[in-house]
Amino acid sequence: MAATPITGALAAEVAATDVVAPAQAVxxxxxxxxxxxxxxxxxxxxxxxxxxxxxxxxxxxxxxRGSNHAQSASAGEAARAEVKEAVAVAVANRxxxxxxxxxxxxxxxxxEIRGNARTWWEQAKGxxxxxxxxxxxxxxAFAASRAMPKxxxxxxxxxxxxxxxxxxxxxxxxNRVTQDTLVVDVSAQGDWxxxxxxxxxxxxxxxxxxxxxxxx
Numbered sequence: 001m002a003a004t005p006i007t008g009a010l011a012a013e014v015a016a017t018d019v020v021a022p023a024q025a026v027x028x029x030x031x032x033x034x035x036x037x038x039x040x041x042x043x044x045x046x047x048x049x050x051x052x053x054x055x056x057x058x059x060x061x062x063x064x065r066g067s068n069h070a071q072s073a074s075a076g077e078a079a080r081a082e083v084k085e086a087v088a089v090a091v092a093n094r095x096x097x098x099x100x101x102x103x104x105x106x107x108x109x110x111x112e113i114r115g116n117a118r119t120w121w122e123q124a125k126g127x128x129x130x131x132x133x134x135x136x137x138x139x140x141a142f143a144a145s146r147a148m149p150k151x152x153x154x155x156x157x158x159x160x161x162x163x164x165x166x167x168x169x170x171x172x173x174x175n176r177v178t179q180d181t182l183v184v185d186v187s188a189q190g191d192w193x194x195x196x197x198x199x200x201x202x203x204x205x206x207x208x209x210x211x212x213x214x215x216x
Contacts, residue, residue: 076159079136083108083157087168091177104170104177105153109139110216118144118151121211129215132191134165137216140183140195143209154183156213163190172197 042050090107102117113123121141124130134140134156142152154169163185170177182198185191186207193212196204 076136080158083137083155083168086110087155087157087177087179094177099170099175099177101153101169101171105139105155108155108168109137109214111139111214113214116150117142117153118149120151120153120214124214130212131215132193132212134159134192134213135215138213139216140165140167140213141211143211145209147206148208152208154181167197173200 086108090104093107095103102114102120105117106112106114111120111124111128113120113127115123120139121130121143124141136156136159138156140154140156142148142154144151152169152172154167154172156165157168157180158166160166160182165183166180167183168177168179169181172178172181184196184198184204185194186196187194193210194207195210196207199205
């Protein structure tokens, strides 16, 4: 079958199409930013605007940190007030006779565990959250040691710093309740696995092994 000859009009139309198509493609292509445009010299106004934008971002982050810190401090103060109220009730209702750490810690913290202090950590498993971070109202569970074969429990009354807390406890000083006693984390890893407790004269005592903290 013979090919249909291209007439003069059809040839002109094809030629026009071939010319226009690339021009349209160029016109419709999105403008591209030059590579490394951010390295191009900026005007004084652009530099000032960039500095202002960065400063605003820093101020916003600082404000957010301040707000979070204030909320955390407020929550800590509220928890501390609850602990102190519970301590006052426990002292007022103190039974006659010898005072022990376990009934006191149970009354103040609300952690319903009985038995020797050395057993509290294992007893709390599956019943209460446990961890290595001190929180106000949490029970600090001392492990059994040569100095304290039955262990010891105390209630965190304030978090002073990452490695310092205050505790309320009974029978650390024989047959007495002591409040806001300083406890310092002396563990190598900073995980509160070993602490020293301040004496009445402010000096730090022996190293005590810690199982962790029980949260209610």
